[in-house]
Amino acid sequence: MESFSAIPVFVAVVECGSFSLASEQLGVTKSAVSKRISQLEAKLGVQLLHRTTRKLSLTEAGERYFDYARNALTLANEGEDAISELQDKPRGRLRVNAPMAFGRLHIAPLIPDFLREHPQIEIDMMMDDKVVDLVGGSFDIAIRIGKLPDSSLIARRLAPCHSVLCASPAYLQRWGTPKKPAQLVSHNCLYYSYFQGGTEWRFNGPEGLESLVPRGNYRVNNSEALLEALLAGLGICQMPTFIVGPAIADGRLVALLPEYRLPQHAIYAMLPGRKHIPAKIRVFLDCLLTHFDETLPYWDGH
CATH class of the missing domain: 1.10.10.10 (Winged helix-like DNA-binding domain superfamily/Winged helix DNA-binding domain)
Incomplete structure (x- = not known):
């Protein structure tokens, strides 16, 4: 034995x-x-x-x-x-993986109420901006943002992921407001290191698809660090609205190039492919599906 x-x-x-x-x-x-x-x-x-x-x-x-x-x-x-x-009450350890910023801002706030409702579940959550192996890491559920690779994983769409180009009013007052993507070459463009879209920023505007490689003096692998730099007036950055939505709504940041659309993605809950979905995973997935809106998430309400 x-x-x-x-x-x-x-x-x-x-x-x-x-x-x-x-x-x-x-x-x-x-x-x-x-x-x-x-x-x-x-x-x-x-x-x-x-x-x-x-x-x-x-x-x-x-x-x-x-x-x-x-x-x-x-x-x-x-x-x-x-x-x-078959269990009436979900129980056991639930291993969750989520991107750092999205996990802290939109998953972590759900955990206290979820655990109060399901006291026999123990959550072990790892937040990491790098994409980890769901199966190899023995995770029960993971949050993924962007284009999904072909795999045996089960994907459930939670919400759209919109991105905007934005900067603070102070930065724009000092350096001017770009009207076209080509004008960004003369601006300090901040950059997210783990950006899955590659090294280019792509815009779909009145004249079709345009792209450029952003240049600037700050590159970092954490979106919330970029938000701090934006609010401090350091430069211009392409950011998801689940991070900058509130700052745009209250005027601390300004959305730029409104005639140009950035690539749209989605936010997914990923589960390992398995014959039976344990109750602990099922109730957590239900919690996510109830909280998020597949059409208009709350952070885009403005």
Whole structure:
């Protein structure tokens, strides 16, 4: 029976590629993970992993065992999902991944009421502007913004994601208001490092599609840091309205180039493809779908 309990540990080590990352995913120490793998190898009488200072790799026996172990773990998880689906009260740990700014501004405020309504659920939320592997990171649900790659994940649209070009009144008073995208070359354009649209800003206007590569003295991987720079009058930036909507509504920022449309995206809840959706995931997804508007989200009310 000890070998069965080591299967999730072994699968996590192989999928993560290291003992340390597997320990973070499983919530145990690195030494505990190493010990479980050693015990499994001793029980089976074979070496499953080649260990070097730089990386781990499967032995021939490890490759063969991993296929069976992963299938066994999948079946066990599906069994748990099937049972969870029948539970009257959702329970268990729910792992959520969300972009930093959207998660802090629009997901985190929902958590207290959600947990009061579902006290037997424990939420483990990781906010990160980098796109993480939903399955490899063992997340139950993730928030994604932008164009979705083809995958086996289940996507539920939550809301549109509109973007605007904006700057503060103080910046525009000092440097002037651009009327066309081409005039942005003479402005300080701030830039989001993880922008999925590539290095160009694209505009669809009266004369068709126009694009330029923004130039400026500030590039950062966090949208809220860009918002602070905008409010301080540092430059012009392309920003999602779920961040700058309130500042535009109260006049702290000004939306620019109204005749030019920026590419539109959407905000999605992503779930791993599975036969049964556990109750803890289903009620959290219902919470998101109830809170957000697929047509006009509350941050665009202005």
